[in-house]
Amino acid sequence: MTGVRKNKYVTISRTFIAVLFTMAFLFPIYWMIATSLKPTSDLFANPPHLFPKNVSFAPYADNFVKNQEMLGYMLNSFIIASGTMILTLILAAPAAYGLARQSIRGKALILILLLATQMLPGIMLSMPFFIAFSKMQLINSYPALIIANTTHSLPFAILVLRPYFLTLPGGLEEAALIDGSNKFNAFWRIILPLVKPGLLTVGAFCFLWGWGDFLFALTLTTNELIRPLSLGLYKFIGEYGTEWNNLMAVASVAALPIILVFFGLQKYIVGGLVSGSMKD
């Protein structure tokens, strides 16, 4: 009896320490939101108010209602992130399926290629892209950014999706073939719906990467009308200097989709992360 009670104390104190650590570790995220809710006069209080004393929504109103420049940046981020997600899934789902369940020569070589390309520095791609897209008149265009971001997400997407196809029971395709549909039909109608959780995980990662991209947006665009929120925020740092409440309001809004997707899909994200970097 006392053993059970002691155990209970142990697990509760473990939780308590873990909660304290988690809160301390995530303090920066709290600080972002807290700063974004302060009027400018409170920013430079000494000592700083750890909890906002006079809550003000002015930083949000100023940046997203009065001045609608930010909405344009957000729309661009949304287009780029969705485009990256869609293009990646269109290319990755059949490829991962082929590599999992079809006989293909050089499979091992392709898998190594996928692992290796994940390790390329983005800056190494940005110079060839800049030259190629300049020649194609695609600088300052969504397609250029979507293609560039897809190079980042595609290898990861294939590597994460492949195990999902591998775990499906064998014989699914044969059953479909007997029913008279061809391989492509079987893939589209029968196989794909079975790996929805995988598609969801990968889609979420691709969206988040497209949303957060900075390097390609910086090097492949010059026009503010096409630039995403990440660059809007960067430009802001230069313009706003020390108006940290305004900067943090923009940062919080930019972080919002990440936080929402994250809470919706947290269990898939942990699994996806582990399989993406560890398989084979």
Add this chain to the structure above:
Amino acid sequence: MAFSKFINKWSGYFFILPGLLFMIFFLVFPIFYNFLLSFQNVTLLNLNGEHAFVGFANYVTIVSDGTFAVSFQNSVIFTFLCIVFQFCIGFALALYFNRKFPGRDFMRSILLLAWMLPTVITATLFKWMMAGDYGVVNYFLQSLGILDKPIYWLTEAKTALYGTIIANIWIGVPFNMVILLAGLQSLPEHLYEAAKIDGAGRFRQFVNITLPLLRPTILILLMLGIIYTFKVFDLVLIMTGGGPVNASTLLPIYAYKLAFTQYDLSLGATVASIMFMILVAIAMVYLWFMRKEEQL
């Protein structure tokens, strides 16, 4: 009939073809193009004109440029310190979270937020927290009595690089923790029970069971960590711009500045090629380790 036979024989390749072509066009080809660039003299001005082949001239220019040595050294310090701290803190956390307690899974995933947040946001946020005058980091350190006067973290040459290292460690810790925790959870429980019966204490269990069994996970995690950290770009560019002067310039920032602020694309590509060769060398060392492992 002949047609459908053909389809069935080759259909596997049809599935992978679009993805494979995309990779060849937009990943493999740019690598070669990048190397080609490093042997030419392409700038923004002659972009659409003729380019001369200049042999190793760009490599000579880069290696004899003092900024290259500085950025190389900064990259090594940055990567080394980030990896050591991320890995050790991540490992400690993984061991802690490997025990059972309520709320464990939720906290494990919520910690990953630090890793998932777009770098632009993290960089802006740490820039504010590390501000010299009203930054909350100085406030905490001063109230704890660790500092007696504020540090201008990101604008002083002595501390700028370390400020960015701290921010990057914050990003990397949860990633290391999640991967190591997954490794720990896959270890067979019965080994530990046997060790307990033999009277081995916690420390002995850790050294004699956990570490050897976790070796493959640790090796791949360290290799991935080194490669990912070596190419960090936006975090540092936003926090310090590589400055003051070149105090926090890393190799990717050096390459970026050559190509996109001095518009000498060939010199930028040369630095990128050197980075690529360093990364390949790291991957080789890893593969060599793994082979030795298998032979044992």
